[in-house]
Amino acid sequence: MSYVASKGGAAAIDQAHRLVAHALQRQEQETASIESALRQQSRAVDRIMAEAALYAPYLAAKALLQAQGDIPEAVFLLRAHRVTLPQLATALPVARSQNRPLRRISAVFKDLPGGQRLGATYDYSHRLFGYFADQEAPKAGDALGETSSPAHTSPADFLLREGLLEESSCNDEPDVLPDLTREPLQFPAGRALRLQSLARADEGFLLGLAYSTQRGYGHNHPFLGELRQGLTPIYLQLPELEAPIVIGEIHLTECQSLHQSAATNSCLTRGYGLQLGDNERKAISMALVDRALRAAELSESIDAPAQDQEFVLNHGDNVAAMGFVEHLKIPHHVDFQSELQILREGRQREGGTDCAD
Amino acid sequence: MQTESFAYLDEGSKRAIRRRLLKAIAIPGHQIPFPSREMPLPYGWGTGGLQVTAAILGSDDVLKVIDQGADDTTNALSIGQFFARTAGVRRSTRTTEASIIQTRHRIPETSLREGQIMVYQVPMPEPLFKLEPRQTETLRLHAWGDYSLIYLALFDQIARRGRTSIAYDYPVLVHGRYLMSPSPIPAFDLPKLHQSPALHLFGAGREQRLYAVPPYTRVEPVQFSDRPFLPQTRKQPCALCGSTSSYKDEIILDDAGTRQFLCSDTDYCSERRQG
Numbered sequence: 001m002s003y004v005a006s007k008g009g010a011a012a013i014d015q016a017h018r019l020v021a022h023a024l025q026r027q028e029q030e031t032a033s034i035e036s037a038l039r040q041q042s043r044a045v046d047r048i049m050a051e052a053a054l055y056a057p058y059l060a061a062k063a064l065l066q067a068q069g070d071i072p073e074a075v076f077l078l079r080a081h082r083v084t085l086p087q088l089a090t091a092l093p094v095a096r097s098q099n100r101p102l103r104r105i106s107a108v109f110k111d112l113p114g115g116q117r118l119g120a121t122y123d124y125s126h127r128l129f130g131y132f133a134d135q136e137a138p139k140a141g142d143a144l145g146e147t148s149s150p151a152h153t154s155p156a157d158f159l160l161r162e163g164l165l166e167e168s169s170c171n172d173e174p175d176v177l178p179d180l181t182r183e184p185l186q187f188p189a190g191r192a193l194r195l196q197s198l199a200r201a202d203e204g205f206l207l208g209l210a211y212s213t214q215r216g217y218g219h220n221h222p223f224l225g226e227l228r229q230g231l232t233p234i235y236l237q238l239p240e241l242e243a244p245i246v247i248g249e250i251h252l253t254e255c256q257s258l259h260q261s262a263a264t265n266s267c268l269t270r271g272y273g274l275q276l277g278d279n280e281r282k283a284i285s286m287a288l289v290d291r292a293l294r295a296a297e298l299s300e301s302i303d304a305p306a307q308d309q310e311f312v313l314n315h316g317d318n319v320a321a322m323g324f325v326e327h328l329k330i331p332h333h334v335d336f337q338s339e340l341q342i343l344r345e346g347r348q349r350e351g352g353t354d355c356a357d
Numbered sequence: 358m359q360t361e362s363f364a365y366l367d368e369g370s371k372r373a374i375r376r377r378l379l380k381a382i383a384i385p386g387h388q389i390p391f392p393s394r395e396m397p398l399p400y401g402w403g404t405g406g407l408q409v410t411a412a413i414l415g416s417d418d419v420l421k422v423i424d425q426g427a428d429d430t431t432n433a434l435s436i437g438q439f440f441a442r443t444a445g446v447r448r449s450t451r452t453t454e455a456s457i458i459q460t461r462h463r464i465p466e467t468s469l470r471e472g473q474i475m476v477y478q479v480p481m482p483e484p485l486f487k488l489e490p491r492q493t494e495t496l497r498l499h500a501w502g503d504y505s506l507i508y509l510a511l512f513d514q515i516a517r518r519g520r521t522s523i524a525y526d527y528p529v530l531v532h533g534r535y536l537m538s539p540s541p542i543p544a545f546d547l548p549k550l551h552q553s554p555a556l557h558l559f560g561a562g563r564e565q566r567l568y569a570v571p572p573y574t575r576v577e578p579v580q581f582s583d584r585p586f587l588p589q590t591r592k593q594p595c596a597l598c599g600s601t602s603s604y605k606d607e608i609i610l611d612d613a614g615t616r617q618f619l620c621s622d623t624d625y626c627s628e629r630r631q632g
Contacts (some may be wrong), residue, residue, distance in 0.1 A: 112608070126438075126439055215486065
């Protein structure tokens with residue numbers, strides 16, 4: 001099948017789609033496949049929801065199958081679906097104190113109230129094929145996927161009481177929060193808008209940027225004050241009712257990072273990451289990049305990519321990025337023709353030599 | 358489970374590491390590039406230390422693994438289990454018994470002796486990386502022995518705050534020549550490196566660098582003659598053993614914020630309690 005037939009383009013596209021459908025074998029239609037993707041590919045499903053900014057596990061699993069495991073493509077499917085949904089109401093802010101942790105760790109205190117709760121993690125496993133096949137079944141009485149009490153004080157709050165940590169670092173907020181999904185991103189972007197953008201940014205892009213800050217490009221040594229994930233109820237305040245009602249529960253991953261500040265040595269500063277689903281790598285990356293993007297506010301020099309908000313926020317969206325990079329595949333022969341014409345005219349004028357010379 | 362060589366790596370890889378280690382020992386404090394391999398633990402968890410230990414471990418060694426000073430922390434247990442599984446080597450939590458001590462972020466309180474080897478897990482081997490992230494530049498600075506960047510940074514801290522503000526990973530000058538990262542040990546631990554009778558090997562897996570401090574080598578913190586390095590002290594007594602000279606972990610006991618201080622070196626603490 002040629003790339004651009006001078007005629008018959010519609011037939012070629014139809015045939016291309018038939019090839020994809022054949023590869024998929026219509027598996028995405030089957031409820032059983034979606035159910036098994038939800039169980040077996042839960043990390044991929046969570047990543048898709050986070051980057052699509054839509055909490056819809058079943059649809060994310062369906063997108064994963066239709067995209068043949070291509071995550072940005074699945075994110076794209078879910079985003080395209082998202083725009084068809086009306087915005088019915090705005091939920092109340094999620095309360096941290098109501099998040100029932102499935103897992104909760106602090107790297108800055110050896111032990112703290114509520115304890116270190118590892119949950120299900122492969123942090124301390126060895127990456128060997130069959131490693132988990134050797135493990136014994138959990139003992140009776142072990143908490144299996146159960147959440148623990150939410151009420152314990154966070155490490156950040158202990159440091160705050162002692163005056164060792166900055167107060168809330170969100171002092172540029174208007175009364176009504178901006179909404180990235182309803183308004184265009186404009187610069188300079190305040191922290192609320194930046195966090196929204198980082199929350200849906202591509203995991204790989206944020207990971208690389210976060211890593212660059214650790215390696216000296218905008219250095220600000222991070223400590224993980226607290227990393228937790230768990231189930232959080234979503235409340236809605238209906239005008240007819242006095243008390244807010246719970247409309248459901250979502251899985252969130254939250255990271256609070258603590259950083260030295262080059263400008264003030266008297267207290268620690270904060271970075272913040274929040275993700276839909278089980279998404280620790282991205283939540284940590286988000287917190288590190290959030291802190292890097294606060295350089296101007298904290299009177300730090302801005303000399304690294306991760307500190308440059310236009311660079312970071314304009315290039316982190318994988319739906320936008322993959323669209324523009326991959327659009328190079330669609331026909332460009334009109335502009336290329338004019339490019340060739342300029343080159344040929346130049347060579348004639350200058351009596352041009354071969355490029356190889 | 359995969360079939361593995363002794364201590365996981367094949368003999369050729371271990372020999373390649375040992376050759377670089379010999380060079381590292383010959384040029385104290387100088388970073389030697391080495392062909393770091395993907396180990397079955399993630400980068401950042403101690404793959405450099407893991408490879409150094411794998412390369413020098415023999416079947417008659419006694420291995421102690423600590424993280425944050427403790428033998429019972431999650432990562433120390435994981436690495437200890439790794440060598441128990443792949444090398445069947447004898448493990449001990451006692452500093453005095455161990456021939457090789459792999460560590461992350463601490464040097465034991467108990468004095469080391471000749472013949473012992475400390476293996477450090479190093480995240481960023483380049484002591485200048487916060488000031489100059491490009492290796493093409495830092496290589497030149499090391500070759501010239503030009504460490505003005507670090508002295509300027511110290512001067513800046515002293516001018517602004519009246520003191521240096523480096524709490525851990527405090528850069529040191531090794532035998533008057535190379536600037537070196539001691540790995541993120543607290544500044545409290547630095548004096549233990551100076552003229553130590555043990556051999557200290559440093560491995561940075563992700564950054565593919567090795568370096569060493571041979572026994573009885575001068576290891577001096579960067580400082581000004583009129584503003585000398587002041588070692589940290591930790592006077593709060595340990596709630597278990599009462600030590601006022603050891604480094605402490607701070608534990609938060611309740612939501613009211615009640616604190617307790619315990620020795621970070623669990624072996625030192627339990628030895629003291631057993632008298």
